[in-house]
Amino acid sequence: MPLTLPLLALAVFAMGTSEFMLAGLVPDIAADLGVPVGSVGLLTSAFAVGMVVGAPLLAALARSWPVRSGLLGLVLVFAAAHVLGAVTGSFAVLLATRVVAAVANAGFLALALTTATRLVPPDRAGRALAVLLSGTTLATVAGVPLGSLLGTLLGWRVTFWAVALLCLPAALGVLLGLPARAAREDTAGVPDLRAELARLRRPRLLVVMLLGALVNAATFAGFTFLAPVVTGTAGLDALWVPVALVLFGLGSFAGITLAGRWSDRYPGRVVAVAGPLLLVGWPALALLAEEPAALLALVFLQGAGSFALGGTLIARVLHEAAGALTMAGSYATAALNAGAAAGPLVAALALRAGAGPLGPPWVSTLLVLVALLVALPSRRMLTAARAVPPGPGTAGPGHPAADPARSPERL
Known part of the structure; x- marks a missing residue:
C-alpha cells in the first residue's frame, strides 16, 4: 500500500476523534461556557448536519481543484476550526466551528475515498478503503478515550488543541505523498457535474446508499447510548464505560479489516453473514445486558459486524457510482452520516417514550431488520464484482476487475 494511505488515515483518525469526542466533554463545556448541558448536545447535531451537507457540496466545488490542493486545504481548515474552538469563550462561535469542521471533514473524506481507490490496482481497492477507514475505527479505540482523559485532566480545550495538532502530520503526508498536478491534468476526463449527479437516479445506487444509511443508523443508535446500558442495566461502575467503548472500537477495527480483505472478492458473502449476525446480536445484547x-x-461482536457490513456497503456505493469520479465518495459519506444523525435521534425518542436503557439496542435491531428486508430483493447487486471507473491505477479490458466473465462473483 502507498505510504499516502496511512497518512490519509491519520487525518481520518483526527476527524473521527473530533466527531465522537464530545460524548465525554459535554459537562465540562457546559460549565465553562455557562450553557445548559442540553444545549451543548447541539454541537453533535451540528456536526452531523455539516457532514451530510458538506460531502456533496465540497465534492462539487472541488472538481476544478488538484486533488492534493483540495485535500491539503480541507485538512488545514479542519485544524483551524479546532484552534478557534479551543480559544473561544462563545458557545455560538464554538457551534459555528463545529459546522465548519464537519463540512471540511465531509469534503476531505469524500475526496479521500475516491483518491484511495485510484492509488492502488482495482483488485486492492477494498483493502485501500479499509486502511483509510481504519482511522475512524482507531478513533473509537484510542482517540475518544484519550480525548476524554485529556479533557478530564487538563480541560476540554486541550482536547481541541490535540485534534488540531494531529492534522499537521496528515497535512504533511498529503503534501509529500500526492503528486503535484495541474488542475486541468487532475480533472482531465472528469464527466460533467450534471452527468455525475444523474447517477443518483440509478435505483441500484440509491438502494446501496439506503442500506449504508440504515446500517450506520443501527450502529450509532446502539453505540451512542451504550453507557446507560453498562452503568444501568449491567450495574457496572462508570469506569467500565470506556472499557466498553474500547471493546466496540476493537471490534470495529477487526470488522473493517476483514471487510478490506473480503469485500472486493466476496461482497455478497460479507453481507449475507454480517447482516443476520447483527440481527441476532442486537436483541441478544438487550436480553443479556444484565x-x-x-x-x-x-x-x-457488534462493533465487528457493524463495521464489516458498513465497510462493504461503502465499497458497493463507490461501485454503483462508477463514472462519478469526483462525487462518488461524497455519496457514500452523505449516506453514512445521514444514518449517523438519524440513528441516535430515533434511539433518543425510544428513551423518551419510556423504553429505558435497552430501548436503543431494540431500535438497532429494527433498523437492521429493515436493512435486510431492503437488501433481500436486491441481493444480486450485492454479489456483483467490484468495478472501478477508468482513471489512474484502474485496469483496462481483460483485467479480472474489469472483465465480468473473470470476476470472482458474477451477477
Whole structure:
C-alpha cells in the first residue's frame, strides 16, 4: 500500500476523534461556557448536519481543484476550526466551528475515498478503503478515550488543541505523498457535474446508499447510548464505560479489516453473514445486558459486524457510482452520516417514550431488520464484482476487475 494511505488515515483518525469526542466533554463545556448541558448536545447535531451537507457540496466545488490542493486545504481548515474552538469563550462561535469542521471533514473524506481507490490496482481497492477507514475505527479505540482523559485532566480545550495538532502530520503526508498536478491534468476526463449527479437516479445506487444509511443508523443508535446500558442495566461502575467503548472500537477495527480483505472478492458473502449476525446480536445484547461478561463480548461482536457490513456497503456505493469520479465518495459519506444523525435521534425518542436503557439496542435491531428486508430483493447487486471507473491505477479490458466473465462473483 502507498505510504499516502496511512497518512490519509491519520487525518481520518483526527476527524473521527473530533466527531465522537464530545460524548465525554459535554459537562465540562457546559460549565465553562455557562450553557445548559442540553444545549451543548447541539454541537453533535451540528456536526452531523455539516457532514451530510458538506460531502456533496465540497465534492462539487472541488472538481476544478488538484486533488492534493483540495485535500491539503480541507485538512488545514479542519485544524483551524479546532484552534478557534479551543480559544473561544462563545458557545455560538464554538457551534459555528463545529459546522465548519464537519463540512471540511465531509469534503476531505469524500475526496479521500475516491483518491484511495485510484492509488492502488482495482483488485486492492477494498483493502485501500479499509486502511483509510481504519482511522475512524482507531478513533473509537484510542482517540475518544484519550480525548476524554485529556479533557478530564487538563480541560476540554486541550482536547481541541490535540485534534488540531494531529492534522499537521496528515497535512504533511498529503503534501509529500500526492503528486503535484495541474488542475486541468487532475480533472482531465472528469464527466460533467450534471452527468455525475444523474447517477443518483440509478435505483441500484440509491438502494446501496439506503442500506449504508440504515446500517450506520443501527450502529450509532446502539453505540451512542451504550453507557446507560453498562452503568444501568449491567450495574457496572462508570469506569467500565470506556472499557466498553474500547471493546466496540476493537471490534470495529477487526470488522473493517476483514471487510478490506473480503469485500472486493466476496461482497455478497460479507453481507449475507454480517447482516443476520447483527440481527441476532442486537436483541441478544438487550436480553443479556444484565450479565456483564456477555454484554462486553457482544459489544465487541457488534462493533465487528457493524463495521464489516458498513465497510462493504461503502465499497458497493463507490461501485454503483462508477463514472462519478469526483462525487462518488461524497455519496457514500452523505449516506453514512445521514444514518449517523438519524440513528441516535430515533434511539433518543425510544428513551423518551419510556423504553429505558435497552430501548436503543431494540431500535438497532429494527433498523437492521429493515436493512435486510431492503437488501433481500436486491441481493444480486450485492454479489456483483467490484468495478472501478477508468482513471489512474484502474485496469483496462481483460483485467479480472474489469472483465465480468473473470470476476470472482458474477451477477
